[in-house]
Amino acid sequence: MTIARHTDVREPANGDHPRCRLRDILDRVGDKWSVLVMDLLGGGPKRYSELQRAIEGISQRMLTLTLRSLERDGLVERTVTPTSPPRVDYALTPVGRTLSAQVAGLITWAEQHREYVAAARLRYDAP
Amino acid sequence: MTIARHTDVREPANGDHPRCRLRDILDRVGDKWSVLVMDLLGGGPKRYSELQRAIEGISQRMLTLTLRSLERDGLVERTVTPTSPPRVDYALTPVGRTLSAQVAGLITWAEQHREYVAAARLRYDAP
DNA sequence: CAGAATCCAACCGGATACTG
DNA sequence: CAGTATCCGGTTGGATTCTG
Numbered sequence: 001m002t003i004a005r006h007t008d009v010r011e012p013a014n015g016d017h018p019r020c021r022l023r024d025i026l027d028r029v030g031d032k033w034s035v036l037v038m039d040l041l042g043g044g045p046k047r048y049s050e051l052q053r054a055i056e057g058i059s060q061r062m063l064t065l066t067l068r069s070l071e072r073d074g075l076v077e078r079t080v081t082p083t084s085p086p087r088v089d090y091a092l093t094p095v096g097r098t099l100s101a102q103v104a105g106l107i108t109w110a111e112q113h114r115e116y117v118a119a120a121r122l123r124y125d126a127p
Numbered sequence: 128m129t130i131a132r133h134t135d136v137r138e139p140a141n142g143d144h145p146r147c148r149l150r151d152i153l154d155r156v157g158d159k160w161s162v163l164v165m166d167l168l169g170g171g172p173k174r175y176s177e178l179q180r181a182i183e184g185i186s187q188r189m190l191t192l193t194l195r196s197l198e199r200d201g202l203v204e205r206t207v208t209p210t211s212p213p214r215v216d217y218a219l220t221p222v223g224r225t226l227s228a229q230v231a232g233l234i235t236w237a238e239q240h241r242e243y244v245a246a247a248r249l250r251y252d253a254p
Numbered sequence: 255c256a257g258a259a260t261c262c263a264a265c266c267g268g269a270t271a272c273t274g
Numbered sequence: 275c276a277g278t279a280t281c282c283g284g285t286t287g288g289a290t291t292c293t294g
Contacts, residue, residue, distance in 0.1 A: 018238075019163065019182075019183075021234075021237050021238055021241055022162070022163060022166065022234055022237060023163075024237060024241065024244075025233055025234070025236065025237030026157070026159075026162055026163075028237075028244075029157070029233065030153070030156070030157035030158070031157070031266085031267095032153075032266080032267070033267095035149070035153055036146065036149065036150075039149065047275090047276090048275075048276055048277080049275065049276075052276095055146075056146075059267075059268055059269075060276085060277070060278090061267075061268075061269090061277095061278085061279095062266090062267060062268080063277095064276085064277060064278080065267090071251070072247065072248055072251040072252070073244045073247050073248060074243060074244060074246075074247025074248075074250075074251075075244075075247075080276095083275095084274095084275090085274095085275040085276075086274085086275060086276060086277090087275075087276090088275080088276060088277085095240055095243055098236065098240070099236055099240070102232050102233050102236045105229050105232055106152055106156065106229050106233070107148070107149055107152065109152065109225065109226055109229045110148050110149060110151060110152030110155075111145075111148055113222055113225070113226070114148055114151065116201060116222055117151075117155070117200045117201060117202075119201075120199065120200050120201025120202075121199055121200060121201075123201075124198070124199040124201075125199070158286085158287095159286080159287070160287095174255085174256090175255075175256055175257080176255065176256075179256095186287070186288055186289075187256085187257070187258095188257095188258090188259090188287075188288075188289090189286090189287060189288080190257095191256080191257060191258080192287085207256095210255095211255090211294090212255040212256075212294095213255060213256060213257090213294085214255075214256090215255080215256060215257090255294100256293100256294095257292105257293080257294090258291100258292080258293075258294105259290100259291085259292080259293100260289105260290085260291080260292100261288105261289085261290085261291105262287105262288090262289090263286105263287095263288085263289105264285105264286085264287090264288100265284105265285085265286080265287100266283105266284090266285080266286085267282105267283095267284090267285100268281105268282090268283090268284100269280105269281085269282090269283105270279100270280085270281085271278100271279085271280085271281105272277105272278080272279075272280100273276100273277080273278075273279100274275100274276095274277090274278105
């Protein structure tokens, strides 16, 4: 949920508690757009504008912030071709691909259990 | 992301676009505590107070909201033993266990790549 | 013990305008 | 084209208080 802010103030000091590692990866994967971007890049490198059109609903600001954050974590690589107008390509790094593989598992789960969850909600909300 | 609100207003009407399914599962898994709770329950049923002590940092409010939301989605089952004082146990449902298995994959990923990400951040933040 | 209710700060992210 | 900068509203979630 936290796209890297420049003042990255975190909890006290228990750095490698297992739950903190979990927190880290959730923060990495849990924000609004990162997984969507990684999923798209899983299909091969894309230009900035391709991503923007493909994701539909993402603002320029959030696309940039998301890509910067993924790049910072070594999950996405940014390649600038200094033509005019400039061209910028984004691609998953090898480690980025391993994460996107995990994410693919989640997506599969979502598709397999979509109806179950919907039905459970209806039952719960009934009164 | 979104712990179920009672007014659950979502996007327009393209209900089963693949990206919306992804959105759904991200909303389910991406909030601050759900995965942590599911992970703990993966180790067996727990009482409310056990969860609260184990998670450390979660507020009563959020623990309750998180459990309710998981219960609503059919991922967690709530069992009340009407003694005095009351006793309430929470356990994963079978489907909840399948999700928690996926989540376990993410956790493993996080542990395996924790240092890589930390190093990448240092490099990126250097200048 | 296991919550429900209220209040409120921080933060996330959208809209908009501007640039090399 | 690929961003950056600024403003700003809605949501998330923490603190606190009260209850059966």
